Amino acid sequence: MFKATIDADILKTAIETLSVLVDEARFRISPEGIVVRAVDPANVAMVSFDLNSSAFDEFNADDSEIGMDLSKINDIFSVAGRDEKVVMELDEMSQKMSLHLGGLSYTLALLDPSTIRAEPRIPQLELPAEVVLNGKDLQRAVKAAEKISDHMLLGIDEDVFYMEAEGDTDRVRLDMTRDSLIDLKSGEARSLFSLDYLSDIVKPASRSNEVTVELGKDFPVKIGFAIANGAGKVGYLLAPRIESD
């Protein structure tokens, strides 16, 4: 059994955190809320997504797992107005989800979860450095980098968090000291990342004014922030590009 009511806007932003990486996902539903763990097809980026039942106005669920085509959900929300509520109800017999919003009522065929790539094993990483900053700052640096390159360095030099990109001829760098950051834990950190992925990830991250970035040397980066006004969280893990000698 699954029946829930939530602000359309909250759900829409939550789904977007997944759809930037994958087209379809397995949703694990329990009385506590909804959990998704997914990896992009290239095994380069992962997302872990937790939406607590408290994010919902109404939430009644048993344990179950469903598969959904995220682009279809995005299509539905593209016509949703602000401040609208969406009511979701799962019909287990027909494996369909009905969505009611603003007088519209959709019936969405679900995907067989076993046809969707299995939940990834999440690598256990010790990341020595951590910064907390406004998502807007992260997005600004990524946008500047995109103009000149397809990859970008994230690193920490003593008390400075830097984001740097180098093109064939040009270079762009954003330095952020402790004052402009919300928090900083210094450590050895310098890794290179593909901007294809970073720009997808910062899109939803830019809506949060408190984004945690954990870093290491030639190691994946972990980018996390809260969603649904604190009633949920999203964490991305992005594998680096490795400079060979």
Place this chain on the structure above:
Amino acid sequence: MTSFKEFARACKVIEGTPGSLDMTALVAELLEKVSPEELPVVTHFVMGEIFPAWSSEEIGVGAGILYSALAKSAGLSVADIKEIVRETGDIGKTAVKALEKVSTGQATFSSFMEENSDLSILEVFERFQAISRTSGKGSQTSKIKNLQYLFNSASSEEVGYIARISVEELRIGVGEGIVRDAISKAFDVPSDEIERAFMLTNDLGLVAVTAREGGRDAVQSLGLELNRPIRMMLAQVTPDFDVALSDLGTAAVEWKFDGARVQIHKEGDNITLFSRRLENITNSLPDIVEAVRENIDAESAILDGEAVAIDENGRPRAFQDILKRFRRKYDVHSTAREIPLILNLFDIMYLNGEELLDLPLVQRRGKLEGCVRSGDKIKVDTQYITDDLDKIMEIYNDALKAGHEGVMIKNPQSPYSPGKRGKNWLKKKPVMETLDLVVIGAEWGYGRRTSFLGSYALACHDPDTGRFLPVGRVATGFSDEQLAELTELFSDLIVTEVGTGVEIKPEIIFEVAFEEIQKSVNYESGYALRFPRLVNVRSDKSIEDVETIGRLEEMYLVQRERN
């Protein structure tokens, strides 16, 4: 679970083995070694296929997607990849070199896991399946990412083979002939029984699994299945009627219609149509589907026929018009009104649960006539049983007068032999003999034709090895307009470019006319065509229809005897 590395190693050994007997032994060894789930996959992979030819699943990876995936995996630009392609002239070598060159290669999470497992054969196949399933917006990116995963997870031994299979161009010299014999050797089932099962099922993967699990009995019991196409029976050319009649005695003579072959599967109201290349063309021919549904009195049936496009005077229209119908995916109904088709049925292979392949032609004909209500859209044309040469000449001339190709002369007692081009079906046409050859290369033109591909390299097929053997080039018979069309057609099939020379993925068949076949040391086939010219682009034909080296040899010998 067999790793892809083992498969890659086997490919490397096979590739370096010259004799086809030794190759067969190696393929047999590989087929024996893999697990039952892996067997069909390996059977297809080793021939450079991913899915059985008739399957509607297609990977849809071309040079563009492959280059982007390699670029992203290696941290290079697409221009860098193209440069390596020019250097190496081979897509497999390009993959190996690009990934060696890695400057800032993309890591995957596998590098950060405790245990790092090898890529398995099934995992590679699952990724290919995932690629074939993607469609619509964003599908390009998703295809690239799946390939990227494979390239970043594979070792340098493997990447070349992954790249080559992804564009279905493995080229290790293993074709259907070798795989058929290897299945026979590995699982101890006579080769001709493997062949028969293959012709009926069109799926060597399925045949291999059946042979392994159930042996000879199971292979023998593989048969027709509704909605899965069987290979069409084909006809040999007969030089003249005397020869044909002296071979056959009494003959069953039919008009040879100027149309395109259709295989019809009827299961209740569910009708499926397959083209000569065994593609599912049901959606393109709604009028034929309707006519079959209304005029065939059978619960289930598999029928063979020729669809003919007719003009307002009832004469056959140009062959290109029929292809417009067969290839059409949109505006299907309006095209059906513009170019109406008539379906001429001439054989039946299955009726109401009963397989009819081994019945003599005359009896099959009786059953066919018994279940078809002939009308405007669908008919069973007259079949004359005769041993009279004058009568045959008369039928032949009538067919030509009506604008059709000639006549079919069939052995009235013969079975329906799927995929066979034997002596039981003969065809007689007045036109000069032509060959269906596949285009494997081309040259960018010069002067006025700089932006056009021309001078097409042609090849025949060696069914044992699956290799295409060059038989020369055709550079005449093209209009400027046609060159532009062909350039467009081939642009997606370019594998590599070196200077003005272009290597083309063997897919497009040219029907080529010529004066004579000569022995030649210049071409790998050992033959060359004198004065070749393009007659038609045969988009209705597939790679399997390309003339074999054996047929060239035969024609050469016949020609030598005649002169």
